[in-house]
Amino acid sequence: MTLSLSDPESLRVHVKVFDGPLDLLLHLIHKNELDIMDIPIATIMEQYLEHLELMQDLNLEVAGEFLLMAATLTQIKSKMLLPPEEGPGGAEEALDPRAELVMKLLEYQKFKEAATTLESRHWLGRDVFKRGGHFAEVTGIETSRERPLVVPSTLVLVDALKVVLDRISAGEGTEIEGEHYSVFDQMKWVLSEISVGEERIFDSLFDTLRTRRQVIATFLALLELIRLHRVNVLQESDSGTILIRRVEISDSALGEKEIDEYL
Numbered sequence: 271m272t273l274s275l276s277d278p279e280s281l282r283v284h285v286k287v288f289d290g291p292l293d294l295l296l297h298l299i300h301k302n303e304l305d306i307m308d309i310p311i312a313t314i315m316e317q318y319l320e321h322l323e324l325m326q327d328l329n330l331e332v333a334g335e336f337l338l339m340a341a342t343l344t345q346i347k348s349k350m351l352l353p354p355e356e357g358p359g360g361a362e363e364a365l366d367p368r369a370e371l372v373m374k375l376l377e378y379q380k381f382k383e384a385a386t387t388l389e390s391r392h393w394l395g396r397d398v399f400k401r402g403g404h405f406a407e408v409t410g411i412e413t414s415r416e417r418p419l420v421v422p423s424t425l426v427l428v429d430a431l432k433v434v435l436d437r438i439s440a441g442e443g444t445e446i447e448g449e450h451y452s453v454f455d456q457m458k459w460v461l462s463e464i465s466v467g468e469e470r471i472f473d474s475l476f477d478t479l480r481t482r483r484q485v486i487a488t489f490l491a492l493l494e495l496i497r498l499h500r501v502n503v504l505q506e507s508d509s510g511t512i513l514i515r516r517v518e519i520s521d522s523a524l525g526e527k528e529i530d531e532y533l
Contacts, residue, residue, distance in 0.1 A: 290333075290335060290336075291318075291335055291336050291338070291339035292339075292374060292375060292378040293378070293382075293425075294318065294321060294336070294339075294425075295314065295318065295339070295371075295375060296375060296378060296379055296382070297425045298314055298317050298318060298321075299314070299375070301429065302314075302317075306372060306375055306376065306379070307372060309368055309371070309372065311343060311346050311347045311350060311368060312347060314343070315340075315343040315344065315347055318339070318340065318343060319340060320432070321428070321432075322336060322337075322340060324428065324431070324432060324435070327482075327486060328486060328489075328490065342371065345367075346367045346368055346371065349367035350367055350368075419504040419505065419506060419513075420504065420505055420506075420507070421502075421503065421504060421505070422503060422504070422505040422512055424493070426505065426512070427472075427489075427492075427493070427503065427512070430472050430473070430512055431485070431486075431489050433473070434473060434476045434485055434489075435482060435485055435486075438479070438480070438481065438482055438485055439482070450483070451483055451484055451487035451488075452487070453487050453490050453491050453494065454491075456484075456487045456488045456490075456491035457491040457494055457495055457500075459488070459491070460475065460488065460491055460492055460495060460501070461495070461500065461501075461516065463475065464501065464514060464515070464516040465516065466516050466517075466518045467515070467516065467518065468515065468516060469513050469514070469515050470513070470514045470515070471511055471512070471513060471514075472503070472511075472512035472513070472514055473512075475488070475492070475514060476488065492514070499517060500516065500517055500519065501514055501515060501516050501517060502514070502515045502517060503515075
């Protein structure tokens with residue numbers, strides 16, 4: 271994925287947000303605490319299309335399977351607006367247009383839960399941290415919180431980004447034609463904004479940003495810093511506050527080797 275944002279010197283940011291359209295749908299269902307057996311198609315379709323638009327804003331390649339699912343949701347919604355067909359003898363045989371999609375989602379969820387169970391044995395000390403000594407040894411973060419901190423998925427971070435972008439839209443920040451932001455410059459800016467060992471709430475990092483382009487470039491910069499282990503992003507529970515903490519390293523500047531990786 272290549273970020274342009276009108277900037278020829280943009281960095282190539284390697285981000286895989288969703289494993290596929292079923293992954294995105296399942297995420298939306300769980301996020302909204304919906305019954306998978308009774309999906310409100312209109313609501314889910316609207317949110318699905320919003321996420322596709324956001325993926326395009328992030329210059330993420332939207333594969334054909336995502337577009338196919340969008341068409342499928344539209345078809346299901348259309349069928350649900352029609353009166354049910356009557357079967358032989360006048361008896362209504364109203365097959366739920368969502369039935370096939372629900373079966374696919376249930377099957378996908380089953381395999382995903384199985385994969386999560388297999389992987390969970392490796393989470394402690396990597397994606398889940400206990401209170402006290404072990405957590406501090408691994409991350410350098412001292413905490414007295416009762417709940418363990420977990421590493422939020424990219425899905426959760428994208429949802430948090432959407433909240434920030436909605437706030438920017440509501441504030442009607444002015445986009446200047448030809449204005450561009452280098453992801454690499456935003457990486458340096460993020461590091462300058464967070465002292466080593468300091469905790470920042472995710473939303474607060476974007477408080478001084480006024481345009482959509484700034485926010486998107488900064489978000490991609492944050493993802494790259496996470497990948498490079500320059501910052502940790504942690505969360506209390508699935509819906510808790512997202513925290514950003516800068517990791518202490520031997521040098522304070524991005525190394526030449528890391529720069530060369532993107533140019």
